[in-house]
Amino acid sequence: GQQVMQIPQYQHVQEGEDFTTYCNSSTTLSNIQWYKQRPGGHPVFLIQLVKSGEVKKQKRLTFQFGEAKKNSSLHITATQTTDVGTYFCAVTDNYGQNFVFGPGTRLSVLP
Amino acid sequence: DAGITQSPRHKVTETGTPVTLRCHQTENHRYMYWYRQDPGHGLRLIHYSYGVKDTDKGEVSDGYSVSRSKTEDFLLTLESATSSQTSVYFCAISVRADTQETQYFGPGTRLLVL
Numbered sequence: 001g002q003q004v005m006q007i008p009q010y011q012h013v014q015e016g017e018d019f020t021t022y023c024n025s026s027t028t029l030s031n032i033q034w035y036k037q038r039p040g041g042h043p044v045f046l047i048q049l050v051k052s053g054e055v056k057k058q059k060r061l062t063f064q065f066g067e068a069k070k071n072s073s074l075h076i077t078a079t080q081t082t083d084v085g086t087y088f089c090a091v092t093d094n095y096g097q098n099f100v101f102g103p104g105t106r107l108s109v110l111p
Numbered sequence: 112d113a114g115i116t117q118s119p120r121h122k123v124t125e126t127g128t129p130v131t132l133r134c135h136q137t138e139n140h141r142y143m144y145w146y147r148q149d150p151g152h153g154l155r156l157i158h159y160s161y162g163v164k165d166t167d168k169g170e171v172s173d174g175y176s177v178s179r180s181k182t183e184d185f186l187l188t189l190e191s192a193t194s195s196q197t198s199v200y201f202c203a204i205s206v207r208a209d210t211q212e213t214q215y216f217g218p219g220t221r222l223l224v225l
Contacts, residue, residue, distance in 0.1 A: 001170065009151075031210075033213075041218075042201060042216040042218055043154065043216050045213045045214065048211050048213070050210060088154065098144070098156055099156075099214060100156075100170075101146075101154040101155075103151055103153040104153050
């Protein structure tokens with residue numbers, strides 16, 4: 001079935017440093033979504049990307065969909081302690097019915 | 112958060128006992144999902160439902176069954192709990208608008224099988 005990989009698995013940064021997580025698929029994707037899960041919480045939808053090369057921004061977060069629609073990145077500029085959590089990408093399965101989630105990147109921000 | 116509640120929020124049980132987790136939504140959404148979350152695996156789909164009495168298996172359905180007798184309730188049953196089913200279980204609903212489908216998750220149930 002559909003699988004997605006995420007790197008890195010963990011990232012520790014000093015507050016104010018930038019952070020990037022990558023999501024990769026071996027197949028072309030119709031779209032990709034990003035979710036954030038705070039420690040002890042539940043996943044929360046952040047954004048959806050659909051078009052090749054698409055770039056979307058939410059304040060300090062920049063999301064990009066690769067030209068070949070096989071990868072995506074989430075970049076956080078000048079991290080804050082409120083950015084702590086696990087970031088998941090999610091893609092539609094091969095049948096276009098359900099979502100397949102990546103294993104996530106856990107971000108720690110040291111004050 | 113789309114009016115999704117889960118019960119119980121925490122449960123400890125013994126191997127071999129049946130366990131039922133409940134997901135309740137208040138906004139009449141058609142699609143509902145059960146996921147389990149384990150370290151290093153992200154969220155894996157157990158079962159999903161696309162309407163009353165309409166359910167289907169997900170990636171990791173062995174050892175689990177579901178029922179949906181009402182739109183608002185989606186029940187997950189561990190027929191005979193095993194230690195490998197110790198996990199955090201999330202229920203989700205799916206909201207579709209134009210070309211975007213967004214999943215909203217409940218608060219989760221932490222299950223420990225001894």
